[in-house]
Amino acid sequence: MSPETKLKVAKLSDLTIGQLAAKYEKLFGEKCRSRNRRYVHRRIAWKLQADDEGGLSEQAILRATVVAGESLIRLTPPKSRKSKKDESKVPEKWDSRLPSPGNLIERQYKGQTLHVLVLTEGFEYDGEHYKSLTAVARAITGTHCSGFYFFKLGQAK
Incomplete structure (x- = not known):
């Protein structure tokens, strides 16, 4: 990781959750749905590192897409069973x-x-x-x- 990216990640600790959410929205292009400071901080740090080092390879993205397409995703929790x-x-x-x-x-x-x-x-x-x-x-x-x-x-x- 470059020294500039290390400095950017270090500066994230000084930001408030509101400022982190704004930075998240700017980096990811979507609304920040979490108010968990640690989670948002980690996501931004990951994005900064991925942008600096190039992120995932095309092959890794393709493989992840295939695996995600094969997996069963539950959108709602299962109904509780009465024992x-x-x-x-x-x-x-x-x-x-x-x-x-x-x-x-x-x-x-x-x-x-x-x-x-x-x-x-x-x-x-x-x-x-x-x-x-x-x-x-x-x-x-x-x-x-x-x-x-x-x-x-x-x-x-």
Whole structure:
């Protein structure tokens, strides 16, 4: 890169975003749609370097055009798919600290990984049905313990 181009690129750091946008519009001949200073700065620096050194070769431009023509370009984002988890109905008075019914709660305890299935009416652990998470924690530990505290649910991380 020539010393003149290096000086031009260095001077870009002193410009405001408005001045960078104006320079972008002048160099590229199109409206600057971004207000991200770093992005606009990099695009202008690239253009100055490309103009100084000749830019891409004809062969590279031709190859890029062919590749772009073969690629599938999506103009709109895909429609969101509803998963089975979304389809399960959550009761009206559902505790927000709990995952929706059908999900598993996992916890490491004394070297074992515990899995508790969340049901619409209670919980299932080790093949048995429990009315509350506290009852599950009591069955595991043998002492009274808050189920939410034991499974670390609803706590600030």
